[in-house]
Amino acid sequence: MSDILVSEQSAPGADGSGRPSGRLLEVDDLRVEFRTRDGVAKVINGVTYHVDAGETLAVLGESGSGKSVTAQTIMGILDTPPGFVTGGQVRFHGKDMLTMSPEQRRRIRGEGIAMIFQDSLSALNPVFTVGFQIAEQFRIRRGMSRSDAKKRAIEMLDQVKIPNAKGRFSNYPHQFSGGMRQRAMIAMSLALDPEVLIADEPTTALDVTVQAQIMDLLGELQRERQMGMILITHDLGVVADVADRIAVMYAGRIVEEADVYDLYRKPAHPYTLGLLNSIPRMDEKGQELRTIKGLPPNLMNIPPGCAFNPRCPMAQPVCREKVPPLLQLGNGRASACHFAEELVNRD
Amino acid sequence: MTENIIEVRDLVKHYPVTRGVVFKKTIGHVKAVDGVSFDLKAGETLGVVGESGCGKSTLARVLMNLEKPTGGQVLYKGQDISKLSGGALRRLRRQIQLVMQDPYTSLNPRMTVGDLIGEPFEIHPEVAPRGSRRTKVKELLDLVGLNPEHINRYPHQFSGGQRQRIGIARALALRPEVIVCDEPVSALDVSIQAQVMNLLEKLQGEFGLSYVFIAHDLSVVRHLSDRVAVMYLGKMVEIGTEDEIYERPTHPYTQALLSAVPVPDPTVRESKAIIRLQGDVPSPVSPPSGCRFRTRCWKAQDVCAQEVPLLQIRPGSDHPSACHFAEKREIVVTHDAA
Numbered sequence: 001m002s003d004i005l006v007s008e009q010s011a012p013g014a015d016g017s018g019r020p021s022g023r024l025l026e027v028d029d030l031r032v033e034f035r036t037r038d039g040v041a042k043v044i045n046g047v048t049y050h051v052d053a054g055e056t057l058a059v060l061g062e063s064g065s066g067k068s069v070t071a072q073t074i075m076g077i078l079d080t081p082p083g084f085v086t087g088g089q090v091r092f093h094g095k096d097m098l099t100m101s102p103e104q105r106r107r108i109r110g111e112g113i114a115m116i117f118q119d120s121l122s123a124l125n126p127v128f129t130v131g132f133q134i135a136e137q138f139r140i141r142r143g144m145s146r147s148d149a150k151k152r153a154i155e156m157l158d159q160v161k162i163p164n165a166k167g168r169f170s171n172y173p174h175q176f177s178g179g180m181r182q183r184a185m186i187a188m189s190l191a192l193d194p195e196v197l198i199a200d201e202p203t204t205a206l207d208v209t210v211q212a213q214i215m216d217l218l219g220e221l222q223r224e225r226q227m228g229m230i231l232i233t234h235d236l237g238v239v240a241d242v243a244d245r246i247a248v249m250y251a252g253r254i255v256e257e258a259d260v261y262d263l264y265r266k267p268a269h270p271y272t273l274g275l276l277n278s279i280p281r282m283d284e285k286g287q288e289l290r291t292i293k294g295l296p297p298n299l300m301n302i303p304p305g306c307a308f309n310p311r312c313p314m315a316q317p318v319c320r321e322k323v324p325p326l327l328q329l330g331n332g333r334a335s336a337c338h339f340a341e342e343l344v345n346r347d
Numbered sequence: 348m349t350e351n352i353i354e355v356r357d358l359v360k361h362y363p364v365t366r367g368v369v370f371k372k373t374i375g376h377v378k379a380v381d382g383v384s385f386d387l388k389a390g391e392t393l394g395v396v397g398e399s400g401c402g403k404s405t406l407a408r409v410l411m412n413l414e415k416p417t418g419g420q421v422l423y424k425g426q427d428i429s430k431l432s433g434g435a436l437r438r439l440r441r442q443i444q445l446v447m448q449d450p451y452t453s454l455n456p457r458m459t460v461g462d463l464i465g466e467p468f469e470i471h472p473e474v475a476p477r478g479s480r481r482t483k484v485k486e487l488l489d490l491v492g493l494n495p496e497h498i499n500r501y502p503h504q505f506s507g508g509q510r511q512r513i514g515i516a517r518a519l520a521l522r523p524e525v526i527v528c529d530e531p532v533s534a535l536d537v538s539i540q541a542q543v544m545n546l547l548e549k550l551q552g553e554f555g556l557s558y559v560f561i562a563h564d565l566s567v568v569r570h571l572s573d574r575v576a577v578m579y580l581g582k583m584v585e586i587g588t589e590d591e592i593y594e595r596p597t598h599p600y601t602q603a604l605l606s607a608v609p610v611p612d613p614t615v616r617e618s619k620a621i622i623r624l625q626g627d628v629p630s631p632v633s634p635p636s637g638c639r640f641r642t643r644c645w646k647a648q649d650v651c652a653q654e655v656p657l658l659q660i661r662p663g664s665d666h667p668s669a670c671h672f673a674e675k676r677e678i679v680v681t682h683d684a685a
């Protein structure tokens with residue numbers, strides 16, 4: 001896959017130096033809006049993140065913060081209209097996918113970047129057997145014969161630890177349990193050996209014991225294949241278990257980016273701090289939870305200045321006037337808060 | 348001694364599985380709840396946890412008297428609720444209320460918030476005479492942290508967390524003694540979930556409510572519950588105070604469940620020992636003989652296939668557990684980062 005792309009002229013890196021950044025996948029100042037009858041919702045307002053081979057970036061945020069829309073834009077499956085990309089780039093091996101030909105994009109999908117979804121039941125086609133759906137990819141994209149494709153599909157099912165893979169090949173999706181369907185979807189997305197895997201809330205619909213199995217499996221496959229993984233989730237527990245780095249989203253922006261240990265030890269954005277305080281902790285039984293007051297903003301009417309200011313306990317007058325840029329704080333940390341330095345330097 | 352407000356005795360709820368369209372033939376039964384006993388004390392919160400399909404919602408529906416049990420009893424202050432009728436049944440319906448999971452579908456979209464919250468008064472006019480209803484509804488809105496001015500709005504004009512508050516206001520309207528909460532915060536985001544949990548605690552203090560709090564999120568349950576019951580495949584496998592269940596669980600299933608809870612602290616990654624359960628939950632139509640957990644249990648012995656382990660206190664433990672080999676085991680569930 002990568003040789004096709006690298007053989008062409010690489011786009012300039014994010015630092016504007018004109019050199020390729022050497023990054024696997026980069027989202028750079030992405031902007032997306034939905035134009036609906038009720039108005040224009042500014043859903044993605046300058047998202048910047050990247051993932052390299054072998055690492056797991058967790059994108060953490062509450063519902064509606066734009067995690068999935070960013071992923072859909074990367075995959076080229078944004079619902080257009082009403083969704084429109086109004087700015088930014090999505091670079092795969094340094095090359096902007098948003099300006100590629102549809103043919104080039106199609107090639108990247110599946111082989112370069114693959115995605116798994118929260119809802120495995122609607123992501124798998126109910127009228128075809130699970131095995132057939134995986135084998136099709138080998139036939140269409142790799143030109144394999146029927147019997148070779150079947151063999152490879154069974155291998156894939158086996159790799160995601162579906163017991164009796166051979167026998168299960170001809171089952172339909174509804175004959176699988178939720179956990180097994182999620183495994184089948186993982187098998188399908190990894191069939192073409194992608195370099196990047198985007199997992200959008202892959203375990204949100206599952207029970208904790210099954211969630212643990214699936215997260216184990218994803219971690220194992222990612223290490224084996226040295227994939228870059230973007231794990232989209234709202235679960236602060238799952239993130240702490242598996243992420244290398246975390247990007248926190250709020251109202252269509254990354255408000256904080258940090259190494260997983262730094263983020264939990266000392267958040268550099270009041271929203272992250274609020275989230276960590278909101279989770280019920282086993283060791284603070286009986287105490288009132290410290291909540292974030294209010295609600296996320298209406299994306300058709302985002303407050304001026306810092307989008308978080310109406311809910312922020314630290315807000316100052318400047319927060320209503322100036323949008324805080326996502327500032328680098330060193331050590332791969334970044335925060336979009338006017339008072340980030342103070343937050344990191346507190347004891 | 349605090350009195351028991353609800354007593355559940357050997358409760359069974361089976362649903363027939365049928366085949367055929369014209370001549371329906373019963374070919375088996377889903378054993379959704381299969382012999383469950385527990386007490387709910389006045390003013391306490393009993394948490395009920397367990398994985399999808401283990402019978403939590405079925406239990407809630409039977410407790411609410413929305414469905415008749417196949418066997419066993421639910422006693423409300425000593426009276427069998429399935430035997431009540433007329434005035435006694437109406438009084439019971441006032442005293443036990445339900446808050447459901449889905450704030451999107453549990454409210455009628457064509458009714459205003461005022462009508463939704465005031466609806467219970469139509470059925471029980473003795474609680475609020477017609478003239479005072481709007482005032483009562485506004486008081487309720489205020490109580491659950493909503494703007495009383497929004498009394499004429501429709502559910503779609505509210506966020507998920509706000510709709511859950513509407514559901515709670517509605518449940519509170521008749522001043523019940525017991526509220527059964529079936530996954531009341533599961534559909535909510537972390538920051539909103541915390542707001543609703545605080546609200547439930549505040550209301551309990553204010554009105555002396557008893558809660559049956561059903562959820563699959565074990566941290567949420569621990570935060571709110573005085574006692575916790577763990578269910579597996581229609582049975583209760585362990586019950587105790589939140590400390591007994593979270594610090595000293597003795598049933599292998601409880602231990603596995605707790606060990607799988609992701610801990611929001613990256614520094615315990617390495618030290619955490621997750622018990623990996625094999626396979627899936629068996630079908631509730633034909634559960635395994637003896638102990639229902641035996642097909643996934645790493646401690647299973649021959650006796651587990653033959654004898655159903657009773658939910659009882661065993662030597663070396665301080666609370667009831669339904670395992671022939673109940674014993675303590677260390678698990679990292681907590682974290683003390685600050």
Ligand SMILES: Nc1ncnc2c1ncn2[C@@H]1O[C@H](COP(=O)(O)OP(=O)(O)OP(=O)(O)O)[C@@H](O)[C@H]1O
Pocket residue numbers: 362363377378379397398399400401402403404405406563631
């Ligand atoms: N009306 C019904 N007819 C047939 N089977 C039913 C009925 N209601 C529930 N069941 C079955 O009974 C079992 C228990 O269901 P229940 O809804 O109580 O589970 P639950 O613990 O609430 O699960 P969840 O966590 O997914 O809400 C399941 O196997 C379910 O499919």
Ligand SMILES: Nc1ncnc2c1ncn2[C@@H]1O[C@H](COP(=O)(O)OP(=O)(O)O)[C@@H](O)[C@H]1O
Pocket residue numbers: 034036041043061062063064065066067068069070079082083299
């Ligand atoms: N097809 C669509 N049409 C209109 N609005 C949409 C569409 N898809 C997503 N949105 C809106 O975009 C915002 C971000 O959505 P999403 O990325 O799905 O959030 P999440 O962070 O929960 O994944 C939300 O306000 C959502 O309502």
Ligand code: SF4
Pocket residue numbers: 269270271306307308309310312313314315316319324336337338339
């Ligand atoms: S910029 Fe101001 S309002 Fe925004 S997070 Fe920082 S302190 Fe709060």
Ligand code: SF4
Pocket residue numbers: 598599600638639640641642644645646647648651656669670671672673
């Ligand atoms: S009774 Fe046997 S199978 Fe059941 S939990 Fe105990 S050891 Fe495991």
Ligand SMILES: [Mg+2]
Pocket residue numbers: 067068200
């Ligand atoms: Mg999403």
Ligand SMILES: [Mg+2]
Pocket residue numbers: 403404405529
């Ligand atoms: Mg349920």
